[in-house]
Amino acid sequence: MGEPLARETVEDRQVGLDDQQRTAVIAALDDGDREALRAALGDIHVADLADLIEQLSHEQRRSLIESQGSDLDPELLSELHGPVLAEVLDLIGPREAAAALAQMDSDDAVYVLNEFDDDQQREVLAELAPAERQALQASLAFPEDSAGRLMQRDVVAVPDYWTIGRVLQYLRGEADLPDRFYEIVVVDGENRPVGTVPLDRMLRTHADLAVGLIMGKAEHLVPVDMDQEEVAFLFQQYRLVSAAVVDREGRLAGVITADDIADVIEEEVEEDAMLLGGVAETDIQESVWDTIRLRFTWLFVNLGNAFLAASVIGLFDGTIEKIVALAVLMPIVASMGGNAATQPLTVAVRTLATKELTTANARRVVLKEFWVGAINGSVFALIVGIIGFGWFGDWELGLVLGCAMVINMMVAALVGVLVPIGLDRVGVDPAIASGVFVTTVTDVVGFLAFLGLATLLLL
Amino acid sequence: MGEPLARETVEDRQVGLDDQQRTAVIAALDDGDREALRAALGDIHVADLADLIEQLSHEQRRSLIESQGSDLDPELLSELHGPVLAEVLDLIGPREAAAALAQMDSDDAVYVLNEFDDDQQREVLAELAPAERQALQASLAFPEDSAGRLMQRDVVAVPDYWTIGRVLQYLRGEADLPDRFYEIVVVDGENRPVGTVPLDRMLRTHADLAVGLIMGKAEHLVPVDMDQEEVAFLFQQYRLVSAAVVDREGRLAGVITADDIADVIEEEVEEDAMLLGGVAETDIQESVWDTIRLRFTWLFVNLGNAFLAASVIGLFDGTIEKIVALAVLMPIVASMGGNAATQPLTVAVRTLATKELTTANARRVVLKEFWVGAINGSVFALIVGIIGFGWFGDWELGLVLGCAMVINMMVAALVGVLVPIGLDRVGVDPAIASGVFVTTVTDVVGFLAFLGLATLLLL
Known part of the structure; x- marks a missing residue:
């Protein structure tokens, strides 16, 4: 009939795993003590158990799965993700996996089945009753990330x-x-x-x-x-x-x-x-090698960007040789431009995704960003102009710095909002390429404006 | 009894507003044509109407709200957000607002009421029946973003x-x-x-x-x-x-x-x-002035960071004067470090929020990031070393560039993962300050390593 909830029960209630339980489970796993493990797990919710499994090392994970044996809750599989799910499926083998699938709701079963490669899938499906097999095959025929994959087939x-x-x-x-x-x-x-x-x-x-x-x-x-x-x-x-x-x-x-x-x-x-941020979703669960590989691409693209910016600086090496202060101050212009572009970029990517930024207000949003860039750009131009003058005692240098700053921040504002809108219009996910485009432009424009103006006005 | 769904009905079905309807509504508003407006709105869902209202200009918004008059669906208010909700509440006045509140579920009513300032709240509450007023006051007493605010009071x-x-x-x-x-x-x-x-x-x-x-x-x-x-x-x-x-x-x-x-x-x-990304949530709905103010803080913090990095460069102006190539190449080291730090940072912030990164796996995650940084750092060190040599024909310069790159990418990897974990441990939201800390460190370390090594080895 259920105990009435005492006051403490409510206040102490914590969502998910607590550190104490986690530590006890890990200690039991490392000691190989099955009794202690059972006690530590208690009647843990299957979703919490899945989280715990994802946080273990490979060895701890193997020993926990082995200790569960045939008591393994089928629901556990549908609570695991990506590489960890694949690893656990490998540990329990196709027969055990098929038995678990047979007990799941169809949407969960398809989710798990999708983690197998084609050969394994065939092996597991062969273990199922014909009706179940057919239903799962029909669900698998829907494209990944479609409603067909998410839905439960049993309906009233x-x-x-x-x-x-x-x-x-x-x-x-x-x-x-x-x-x-x-x-x-x-x-x-x-x-x-x-x-x-x-x-x-x-x-x-x-x-x-x-x-x-x-x-x-x-x-x-x-x-x-x-x-x-x-x-x-x-x-x-x-x-x-x-x-x-x-x-x-x-x-x-x-x-x-x-x-x-x-x-x-x-x-x-x-x-x-x-x-x-330049990473893949499942990043935390990937192995070191997969992580290196996945992140390499993004870093490589950024390297191209950085060399492009460097080559712009290279155009002005003669100017820098004469006025070293330019080398000291130029990263400030680029950095502020980068930030001034990231702000509208972040907002545009989100609001395009949530359909808050549409044809109805795109013009107004772009205009607003331009004014924000122009006004903040002017304020920061004044600030850095004064600091630049104070630091190097050269008012012309301060003037050049300020002018380059306002130019770069205005361009940054426009690029930050127009690039994602443009990518979205041509059907490309604005998040995927915006960062690269945008920082390239602000670096190049920043160095070009600052060093170019310096060459024209200071030499 | 409902029409059976024809094939086209399903395929043409679109979620939310379509551009055609949006354009028709806006045209009717701009023409001040009430008949056309009513026809264009049709039986629009209140959630879609709210989205549309958020995308209109102030004038269009006012004229749409006025055209609704007393037909205004109370639910509309609970679908609006931040500055737009405040504006609409202003348009309809306290009496109309109170009438709408009386018809809402308690959670929605509290959400709307929260948008008023204290005086307005008192005014609106005064218009309500005593029982409703008391219930809403009790709900308002719960802290914002608490379960008490989210809950509906009527329960079976x-x-x-x-x-x-x-x-x-x-x-x-x-x-x-x-x-x-x-x-x-x-x-x-x-x-x-x-x-x-x-x-x-x-x-x-x-x-x-x-x-x-x-x-x-x-x-x-x-x-x-x-x-x-x-x-x-x-x-x-x-x-x-x-x-x-x-x-x-x-x-x-x-x-x-x-x-x-x-x-x-x-x-x-x-x-x-x-x-x-350095912006506030409701950014797209804020006025130009509020946006400038909200973003200024972040840009100002970044300016401090940029000047700190510049002052590091300033320490080496003598070296740069002798070897201008250093000025050309140094942004590459800083930029790659920034990216190499943003990657683990993004992952750490997300996985801390979803409780996937805990005491159980923190050590392993940090170690992994270190190896990813060290290995990708070494690969990029080789690449930039060779390019640097090829560009300036100076193998010592290539060596210095490569060494600075690997140092900065290793530091970046560690900082990118340790800073958010550290902030989380001391109870600060990792997302709020990580970006600032992390780019400061990678800029400073990047310039220091590259220019410092150059001073030691090349002069």
Whole structure:
């Protein structure tokens, strides 16, 4: 019947793993002490166990998985990610994996299956019952990151003439319902959704009424091939908890629920943030070699950028030889330009993703950025001009520094907002290339403006 | 009864506003044509209308709000954000705002009310019925970004000895239920949650059974003062769709649902991304002046950093005077260091936020970053060394460039991962200060290593 919650229970409650439990588990694993391990794990939630497994070393991970043996919770697999999931699948082998898949919801099973290479997939699928195999193969046929991959195939669907009472009878009798569901889909004779009934409305309505009379319009249907980013947008925009998925003929194919969407939202925002930082999403779980390889590309592109900027400086080596102060001050112009471009860039990438920046306000946003760049540029031009004069006692040098600063910060503002908008218009993810473009431009313009003006005015 | 979905309906379905509708609305607003406006808006969803309003100019916004008059959907207010919400509240005035608040769910009402300043709040609250006023005041007393602010106060709670049948009777009779709910909370005599029953389980169970027999443990209770970031983590980690909120005495205070959490997740990830880019979250909606002010601080901090780096160069002006090639090549070392630090920094900030980087794996992650920095550093040292030699025909210069590169990239890797971990340990948000610290270090170390080695070896 459950204990009433004492005051301490509430306040001490912590979300996820606490350090103490984590330390105890690791100690037990390192000692190879199975009793201590069992005690330390206690009745840990499978999601917390998955997090813990991702934080272990390879040896600790192997020994934890081995200690679980056939007690391994199938749900565990669907809570693991990328390289760690692959490693655990390798540890348990295809037969055990197939047994776990058979117990999962179809969306989770497809997620796990996707981590195998083609040969392994065939091996695992061969272990499954024909009906399950076919269902999973059909799901795998949908493109990655599509609604078809996210959806759960078991759906509660009823015709519109059924009464609430009849639906209740059906639900009480039917064994093959999804684990958890939040609405009932009303379908026509061709299995096409014509409406939905949230469960709370079912409960509030008298049992004699037909569902057709209380259903809402089937407004937010998700096509199977919709990109998961669009699906997430749909859920957020219309505050959905569940949405029916339809195939190309408009027939009910499955259902997507809010708990799957939370991960998608995080994944998509994270992807952009990671791209802007020049790394891949799963970075923390990759091996040293894969990390080196993945990051190398980005660094290599940046090297090209840096040499381009260096070659601009090279054009003015004669000027620098005469006035060494230029070499001292020039990184300031480039650095401020880089920052002045990163700011609008970050905002533009996010607001393009959330559809807050559109054709309706693009002009206004660009104009605003220009003014922000021009005004902040002027203020900083004054500041660095004065400091430059104070440092080297040369007012002409201060003037050149200030002018170069305002030019670079205005260009930076425009480039920072126009490049992502332009990339988005031509269908390229603005996050992927913006950083490279933008810093190249601000470095080149910064050095060119400062050293060029110096050559014209100071020599 | 709803039309069956034709094939085209599914394929043409677009999420959110389409450009055509947006253009039509804007044209109607600019022409002041109310008829055309009504036609263009059609039966637009309130969430899409809110997005559109955020993308309009001030004049267009005013004329759209005025055209809505008393038809204004109260929900619209809860879909608007920051400066735009404030502007719209100003347009409609306190009386209209109070009328809208009275029709909202308590969480949405508090969200809107929070946008008013103290005087306005008092004015609006005065327009409300005493019971509503008190409830809203109580909600406002919770800290911003706490569970208390997110929760909806109307909850379906029943004692454990009620049968399913009795609960159904209660639900059919009760008028004051929340708009939408996904589980029923079972409470003891002191109104403390002892369990929850998901609605699908209610529907599947025979009407004679008591809820106490089918309820799940009240595992994931949310204390009213829990930070919304923790609440979001709880929902994601345990795949919740609804969670009961309890006060300090463990008594049921309200309920939080997944549709509110989607926004929180996005907000929190976005906040970090924005901080790393040196901007505030609501940036796109701020006026030019506010944007200038908000961004100025970050640029000013960066200026300090840039002058520190410049002063390091200043130490070596004698060396640069003799070998101008140093001035040409030195930004390459600094730029590669900056990028080599941004990569681990981005990963560390994200994985600290998602609790993937903990005491269990911090050592391993730092070691990995060190090796990645050392190996990529060595490879790039070789590349730039050869290019430097080829460019200036001086193998000693190439050697100095290569050595400085590997030193700076190793330091960058360590700083990039250690600074965010360190900030997190002392309780500072790693995203807020990491960027500044990290680029300062890589600039200073880069210039110092390159110019210092050059002074030692080349003069």
